[in-house]
Amino acid sequence: MASLSLQHINKTYPNGFEAVKDFNLEIEDKEFIIFVGPSGCGKSTTLRMIAGLEEISGGTLKIGDKVVNDVEPKDRDIAMVFQNYALYPHMTVYDNMAFGLKLRKVPKDQIDKMVKEAARILDLEKLLDRKPKALSGGQRQRVAMGRAIVREPKVFLMDEPLSNLDAKLRVQMRTEISKLHERLGATIIYVTHDQTEAMTLGTRIVVMKDGIVQQVDTPQNLYNAPKNLFVAGFIGSPQMNMMDAVCHVKGSEVELVVGGTTIALPASKRKPLIDGGYDGKTVVMGIRPEHVYDDEARIQAFPGSVIEGKITVYELLGAEVYLYFDTEGFPMTARVNPRTTARTGDVVKFSLDLEKIHVFDKETEQVIT
Ligand code: ATP
Known part of the structure; x- marks a missing residue:
């Protein structure tokens, strides 16, 4: 079970800045949740709190039935994909994907099986011997995804994973991620400031502004029944x-x-x-x-x-x-x-x-x- 529960989550940075205010959300197993909003609205901060990379100032975060506020990132059973996919340049695609598993001392034949399965899902089978510099941006991004997939986490956290790609590749990868969500049957939480990405990928979207959740709804409801002026103006292009x-x-x-x-x-x-x-x-x-x-x-x-x-x-x-x-x-x-x-x-x-x-x-x- 990979449901998540965010109850009255707050984040105040050491300089006193309140980046996230009273964030409440129940995420069901296998949902594809999008955090969307303008720059600085607190999307990444919220994601980083879920990942355990940022301390939670107030409230309760549960993964499944377990309160994880004070659980180490590595023990949360989540994998994070960032916009800067930071592959190891001296390692092959295969080794990049296998690295985390080797660290965890997973047996070699099992690693081989997991890497090959991820490569199959992501269509990387022919590229396993290449080094990152011999890959296109989209291929590198898929390797970064592969690294997350092999860990078989319950929850994937993705922070603007497509923002470094050109427009065409972004559209292509968007479809890939949708398919991936179906194939993996995992819970995904995905941060973007791009409302088209939000509308096409999410089963539900959380619209944020100034650290405050404005509306949580399906893409269709957000579009047809925005609750306030901000959501009405933010969702839809050209604007309402x-x-x-x-x-x-x-x-x-x-x-x-x-x-x-x-x-x-x-x-x-x-x-x-x-x-x-x-x-x-x-x-x-x-x-x-x-x-x-x-x-x-x-x-x-x-x-x-x-x-x-x-x-x-x-x-x-x-x-x-x-x-x-x-x-x-x-x-x-x-x-x-x-x-x-x-x-x-x-x-x-x-x-x-x-x-x-x-x-x-x-x-x-x-x-x-
Ligand atoms: P973007 O789309 O630009 O990445 P975001 O919605 O992800 O924006 P966050 O990165 O969560 O926004 O930042 C939310 C707010 O918190 C911003 O105003 C940011 O300046 C502030 N902030 C982030 N990190 C810190 C920090 N370490 N100390 C103080 N303020 C911070």
Whole structure:
């Protein structure tokens, strides 16, 4: 069993800096958990506390049923893969992978079996006699993974393992790691600041900011139902469009007014704004670029959903087009069909899919609906 439990985990560095504040998380066996967030938010610190490389200032860390706060790293049954994979340059791939096992005095024939099995999983069988300098970046990264795999740990900790690779290789290795997770059936905790990596790899994602967990959820829920403005802005590319709007409650109807534009909210979105007493208050309206349409039929059919803007940038990405424009002083992006005739400089009407609108409290930054 390789479940993990982090209860009220805190980290205060000797200089008094609080890097992690009241971190709570239950990780189930075989989960692929991602810690994501901007630089300095405390991802690596949390991972290093789990590894035992950093002292825990407060709270309880359990691996399985055992409290491991004071257990030595080597006795925690975990393996860590860093961004700097630090292979021994004078050793072959085989010896790099076998090294840890030799230190632990594992019998030679068993070492041979374990290394060959890891090489098979990672497709390194033909490279076992090479030295690291004769390998590509991706191959080196796989050797580093191999070194972790041969130890057969219950938990893998990975700190930005792909950040030294070029874009193409990163995408390739991402798929490899996904497959690896399935093959190994191990629990993986993976740190990244790259939200695409987080969204594609994780079974659950922990979004952090300033040492505080913002939301823990599946990739889909994070995308569709962000709990606050930070998560809404951090997950998704291009970013969710956000604009300040004044809320007007008129009986059972609710309008959001952005400058001179009035958006009539559908019935499904009204109640929390009415019940929450938001009449007359400024809120933040959010909508993802793929829910901003430029097609005429929608614009005609839903007049209460229409905004207008002047296109500042037209970006063709092959299968889709991003139209960047301004509405009432707020920068917006629409992700539309390449058949669009809109071009830079045009003044264009757009229809918002109002069922997909998010509304946030401007003060607390928490989602209202
Ligand atoms: P990055 O993506 O840049 O690696 P991160 O989210 O992994 O960032 P951490 O490395 O966990 O962030 O650092 C969290 C905060 O703690 C940062 O503000 C960092 O400056 C601070 N920090 C890290 N190590 C120490 C230390 N030894 N003493 C004091 N502060 C530290």
